[in-house]
Amino acid sequence: MQSRPGPGFNHRRNSTDSAPLQCVGAAVFRLECLQDTDAMGCVRNTAPYFHDNSGKTLEDVAAHYAQFFLLIPDPVVLTAQDQADIVAYLKLL
Secondary structure: OOOOOOOOOOOOOOOOOOOOEEEEOOEEEEHHHHOOOOOOOOHHHOOOEOOOOOEOOHHHHHHHHHHHHOOOOOOOOOOHHHHHHHHHHHHHO
């Protein structure tokens, strides 16, 4: 797995997306999201998620962690409403 873009890396997400992307280590961010935001700023605009791009939406991410938290020694249950609330919060950032 490359941590930096290889030859032919397209710095635009698609042909209609005018916001340039910036490579920072293994992560790619929209330049507009790096200005005056905290670490989670613009997370709603940076799909797909996870190192393997398996989280296509924030809802996928919340569902993944809901399952993960059931596997820890002191399980945490995230209800469907909890997951929806988390996603709604992330979309506000």
